[in-house]
Amino acid sequence: MRKIILMMSVSLDGFIEGPEHQLDWHRVDDELHLHFNDEIRSMGGLLEGRVTYELMAGVWPTAEDDPASTAPMRDFARIWLDMPKYVFSRTLERADWNTTIVREVVPEEIEALKAQPGGDLVVGGPDLAASFLRHDLVDEFRVYVHPVLIGRGKPLFPPFDTIVPLRLAESRAFGNGVVLLRYERDA
Incomplete structure (x- = not known):
């Protein structure tokens, strides 16, 4: 069965974006x-x-042709365009680029999606991730800690009342100071 992986960048003080939705503090190099x-x-x-x-x-739909794009950015543009995407929205009317619109996070439907063949599924976006956490649908956490304190903004994890035991499966430091912490659910 496929896993649901929460994959998100975070500041050292636990925020995924600044108070005005800023992401300019991310340290993404090649x-x-x-x-x-x-x-x-x-x-x-x-x-x-x-x-x-x-x-x-x-x-990403235009990044491959943008002269300012780096080689990794052009590669990601192709990956993103081809990758099946499931967008959870009550308001979005139309979506392109191999995208399916889903109106609600229904645990039974997510479990059915996990049971389909193919690779694991990545959940991204703070509000959607919070919904998946509320429904206990996240199997693995890949948190990329950026070496910066931003003081305030949107926290990675919303408050919740349950303890979720995890075990460290991997840690990796990148040359720019970002550290990957990969945790799996502790059985």
Whole structure:
């Protein structure tokens, strides 16, 4: 069965974006971008909220032809365009680029999606990730800690009342100071 993987960048003080939705503090260089490309390329699909999807759709469909794009960015553009995407939105009317619109996070439907053949599924976007956490649908956490304190913004994890035991499966430091912490559910 496929896993649901929460894959997100976070500041050292636990925020995924600044108070005005800023992401300019992310330290994504070619080494980290190549790593992201390899990780996403192996996946079976992307589970995105509407805001994340619209952000991605505003960049990646044209990035391959943009002279300012680096080689890893052009590669990611091809990966993103080809990758099956499931966008969770009550308001989005239409989506392109191999995208299916899903109206609600229904645990039984997510379990059925996990049971389909193919690679693991990556959940991205803070609100969608919070919904998946509320429904206990996340099997693995890949948190990329960026070496910066931003002071305030949107936290990676919303408050919740249960303890979720995890075990460290991998840690890796990148040359730019970003550290990957990969945790799996502790059986």
